[in-house]
Amino acid sequence: MRKLTPMIDTHAHIDFPDFDSDREDVIRNAFDTGLKAIINIGVDRESSIRSVELADSNDRIFAAVGFHPHDSKKFDKPSKEQIARLAQHPKVVAIGEIGLDYYRDHSPHDVQQQVFAEQIAMAREFGMPIVVHVREAMTDALDILRREKVHEIGGVLHCFPGTPDDAQAAADMNMLVAFGGSLTFKNSRSIPAAKAITLDNIILETDCPFITPVPFRGKRNQPSYVRYAYSALAEIRDIPLETIEKTVDENAIRLFNLGDGAI
Ligand SMILES: [Zn+2]
Ligand SMILES: [Zn+2]
Numbered sequence: 001m002r003k004l005t006p007m008i009d010t011h012a013h014i015d016f017p018d019f020d021s022d023r024e025d026v027i028r029n030a031f032d033t034g035l036k037a038i039i040n041i042g043v044d045r046e047s048s049i050r051s052v053e054l055a056d057s058n059d060r061i062f063a064a065v066g067f068h069p070h071d072s073k074k075f076d077k078p079s080k081e082q083i084a085r086l087a088q089h090p091k092v093v094a095i096g097e098i099g100l101d102y103y104r105d106h107s108p109h110d111v112q113q114q115v116f117a118e119q120i121a122m123a124r125e126f127g128m129p130i131v132v133h134v135r136e137a138m139t140d141a142l143d144i145l146r147r148e149k150v151h152e153i154g155g156v157l158h159c160f161p162g163t164p165d166d167a168q169a170a171a172d173m174n175m176l177v178a179f180g181g182s183l184t185f186k187n188s189r190s191i192p193a194a195k196a197i198t199l200d201n202i203i204l205e206t207d208c209p210f211i212t213p214v215p216f217r218g219k220r221n222q223p224s225y226v227r228y229a230y231s232a233l234a235e236i237r238d239i240p241l242e243t244i245e246k247t248v249d250e251n252a253i254r255l256f257n258l259g260d261g262a263i
Pocket of ligand 1: 097133134
């Protein structure tokens with residue numbers, strides 16, 4: 001059997017209630033099966049606090065803090081101050097997830113745009129990269145990223161939903177794109193971009209508990225399943241898995257500044 005080599009789940013939500021009954025087992029299983037690190041991503045005030053607590057509890061868990069576009073209407077002054085405080089914790093490696101989601105439309109578009117821009121500004125203030133969620137809003141998102149000078153801090157468009165041209169536009173702004181379980185789906189919309197963009201611009205993720213890869217469709221996703229995204233990318237690009245692991249992990253370590261023996 002092939003020796004397990006390290007991989008990184010750059011986008012997990014293991015603070016979500018879906019993991020309340022077995023969170024410790026899920027974390028142990030992820031590291032036992034070869035993961036090097038997990039980045040847990042906040043979506044609002046409470047989950048950002050829980051992300052930092054998780055990061056505090058384990059050397060190999062890191063956190064991102066921020067307000068998801070769904071919750072942007074709740075981004076008031078106390079919330080902003082709280083996120084700014086949390087961002088200074090040593091295990092916080094990014095502001096996120098932030099962005100625009102016109103598909104679910106849980107918050108008005110103008111509020112989403114305003115809160116997205118404000119959080120990019122906050123990331124710039126702290127010199128941190130951003131984790132960006134975009135759904136049915138790519139043009140507006142790229143405009144805001146450009147206007148807010150994302151190239152100065154870098155970031156990632158997670159669960160990348162765009163075309164190869166969108167991926168290149170992101171790369172031109174010093175942004176990576178992240179793919180997950182959807183790479184294992186037949187005819188996935190993300191495959192053309194995953195094929196086209198330079199490997200140096202790609203990182204991988206689970207977005208667990210969502211977007212469970214084949215062969216576990218219908219079950220809860222978890223960080224250890226990130227390996228299915230790695231092997232799917234190896235197959236799509238026709239590159240050995242070892243090369244994918246090495247390059248993609250280096251990209252994540254560089255983006256989130258996980259070096260200096262942190263992992
Ligand atoms: Zn997302
Ligand atoms: Zn997410």
